[in-house]
Amino acid sequence: MGKPKRLSHPSHPRWGEFAIESTIRVLAFSSIGFVILIFFFLVREGFPIFWETSPENLFGTRWYPTFGLFGTLPLILGSFLVTVTAILIALPLGVATAVFVREVAPNWAREILKPMIEVLAGIPSVVLGFFGMTVVAPLVREVLGAPTGLTAFTGALILAYMALPTIISVAEDALDAVPKSYRDAGLAMGATQWQTIWRVVVPAARSGIVTAVMLGLGRAIGETMAVMMVTGNAARMPLTLDSLFRPVRTMTATIAAEMGEVAQGSVHYHALFGIGIILFVITFIINAMAAVTIFKKPRRGGLR
Amino acid sequence: MEPKIRLENVSYYYGNQPALRDVTLDIPPNAITVIFGPAGGGKTTLLRLINRLNDEVEGTRMTGRVLLDGQDIYAPGVDVPRLRRRVGMVFALPLPLPGTVRENILYGPKLAGVRDRARLEEILERSLRLAALWDEVKDRLDDPASRLSGGQQQRLCIARSLALEPEVLLLDEPTSGLDPISTGKVEEALQELKHRYTIVIFPHSVQQAARVADYAAFFLMGEMVECQPGRDLFTTPRDRRTEDYITGRFG
Numbered sequence: 001m002g003k004p005k006r007l008s009h010p011s012h013p014r015w016g017e018f019a020i021e022s023t024i025r026v027l028a029f030s031s032i033g034f035v036i037l038i039f040f041f042l043v044r045e046g047f048p049i050f051w052e053t054s055p056e057n058l059f060g061t062r063w064y065p066t067f068g069l070f071g072t073l074p075l076i077l078g079s080f081l082v083t084v085t086a087i088l089i090a091l092p093l094g095v096a097t098a099v100f101v102r103e104v105a106p107n108w109a110r111e112i113l114k115p116m117i118e119v120l121a122g123i124p125s126v127v128l129g130f131f132g133m134t135v136v137a138p139l140v141r142e143v144l145g146a147p148t149g150l151t152a153f154t155g156a157l158i159l160a161y162m163a164l165p166t167i168i169s170v171a172e173d174a175l176d177a178v179p180k181s182y183r184d185a186g187l188a189m190g191a192t193q194w195q196t197i198w199r200v201v202v203p204a205a206r207s208g209i210v211t212a213v214m215l216g217l218g219r220a221i222g223e224t225m226a227v228m229m230v231t232g233n234a235a236r237m238p239l240t241l242d243s244l245f246r247p248v249r250t251m252t253a254t255i256a257a258e259m260g261e262v263a264q265g266s267v268h269y270h271a272l273f274g275i276g277i278i279l280f281v282i283t284f285i286i287n288a289m290a291a292v293t294i295f296k297k298p299r300r301g302g303l304r
Numbered sequence: 305m306e307p308k309i310r311l312e313n314v315s316y317y318y319g320n321q322p323a324l325r326d327v328t329l330d331i332p333p334n335a336i337t338v339i340f341g342p343a344g345g346g347k348t349t350l351l352r353l354i355n356r357l358n359d360e361v362e363g364t365r366m367t368g369r370v371l372l373d374g375q376d377i378y379a380p381g382v383d384v385p386r387l388r389r390r391v392g393m394v395f396a397l398p399l400p401l402p403g404t405v406r407e408n409i410l411y412g413p414k415l416a417g418v419r420d421r422a423r424l425e426e427i428l429e430r431s432l433r434l435a436a437l438w439d440e441v442k443d444r445l446d447d448p449a450s451r452l453s454g455g456q457q458q459r460l461c462i463a464r465s466l467a468l469e470p471e472v473l474l475l476d477e478p479t480s481g482l483d484p485i486s487t488g489k490v491e492e493a494l495q496e497l498k499h500r501y502t503i504v505i506f507p508h509s510v511q512q513a514a515r516v517a518d519y520a521a522f523f524l525m526g527e528m529v530e531c532q533p534g535r536d537l538f539t540t541p542r543d544r545r546t547e548d549y550i551t552g553r554f555g
Contacts, residue, residue, distance in 0.1 A: 189412040190389035
């Protein structure tokens with residue numbers, strides 16, 4: 001019997017392969033490193049605000065940095081109002097569109113619609129903001145008879161529009177992943193196409209649709225430019241029902257608008273980074289929730 | 305005897321690929337008709353034509369007529385969901401829908417508009433009994449259907465079709481994934497069911513075909529080679545190709 005060949009070590013070292021592997025490894029670790037550095041920078045610049053002012057001030061209702069008032073509550077609520085409204089608009093539209101594209105539209109229409117939806121995702125937000133300012137805002141003002149068209153609602157419309165491509169593509173993939181046999185089983189039981197879609201296919205794709213909404217939400221809450229251009233930017237507490245049709249100011253818009261004029265190292269400067277931390281935490285929670293719904297193994301057979 | 309289902313000169317094409325060539329076949333009521341032959345013979349297509357499940361497939365073409373109780377099911381104005389309730393179908397892989405045993409069985413009747421609680425309970429028990437599954441699952445009606453064994457799942461799917469009180473039951477290799485004991489149970493259930501329903505089945509083996517067939521039709525490459533009462537076909541086939549197949553010379 002001959003000596004068994006060794007499998008673990010090739011007779012000569014493969015330098016090319018080693019170089020490629022190392023390069024990829026360095027690149028991968030550096031991108032992780034950058035994220036960590038950004039996080040530390042954010043914390044270093046923003047954390048001081050938590051002892052520079054009192055919690056009552058920081059989570060108060062008035063944001064007047066020139067008077068030392070750093071109440072972030074109107075900004076948080078502003079972001080919340082705009083984002084939630086945007087999702088309420090985008091969710092039914094997005095899911096309905098996904099159902100149409102995947103289940104109803106004939107093949108040729110799907111071939112046209114899918115790339116168009118993907119192009120939507122590529123429109124720069126400043127262009128959408130401009131569109132919002134010049135087209136949507138005057139429309140909102142006229143239709144509602146409001147004093148200004150730059151309102152939370154206008155922002156929500158634009159944000160909904162921005163979240164739509166994400167929601168549609170991800171929801172469509174989820175519907176696509178439902179086995180064809182489910183559709184056959186539904187139809188074979190005498191369900192109409194409509195009943196099969198709503199009672200069999202959509203429930204089976206539910207976790208994917210939830211993910212789609214989460215990702216859309218993540219995109220919407222972090223959006224800055226378009227929102228800053230159309231929401232009017234008044235840092236007031238959106239507490240009454242009609243606040244939706246009044247100007248509001250979001251967290252992102254506040255950072256973007258004020259960062260350029262603030263003295264580095266000042267309390268105001270720290271406060272803006274503090275908003276960044278709050279935003280980071282919120283987005284992180286949303287993304288984590290989306291990730292959990294993606295990776296959660298569907299309970300075998302139970303309603304997913 | 306009037307046939308329950310009659311196919312008249314049915315040809316079917318996927319694009320330009322013929323799946324069925326000029327098939328004429330009578331399926332008698334209250335009997336088990338076995339359709340068998342090597343894969344790619346057009347069997348699945350045939351079943352899917354009888355309940356119009358192939359309507360959803362794009363780029364297909366059909367000629368000829370399919371009659372159910374003498375009526376053309378492809379005539380304009382036919383209510384397709386109602387047709388599918390009359391012609392139940394069980395697929396090759398047991399396919400419980402998401403949800404419990406109870407939800408699976410009652411899904412169809414609820415879609416058909418049955419709301420009465422007592423009536424639904426009655427349907428539930430009756431269908432499960434007919435599919436010879438009641439004794440095994442009567443205490444697990446609210447368990448997820450996927451927790452049943454493979455054989456139980458397949459009988460669940462049969463029960464699900466029966467819950468709609470169909471007239472015809474189409475079974476596409478209903479025992480392909482099952483062990484011999486489960487297979488035996490499904491076959492027993494079928495013997496009971498044939499007194500009430502017209503059954504069309506693709507067996508997963510020639511042996512099964514011979515066991516269950518009242519009538520048997522042999523399909524080869526989209527053509528129906530012959531159709532006879534099962535007893536005759538498996539003992540004295542008329543066509544050489546049938547004989548070769550059932551004696552295991554090919555296929």
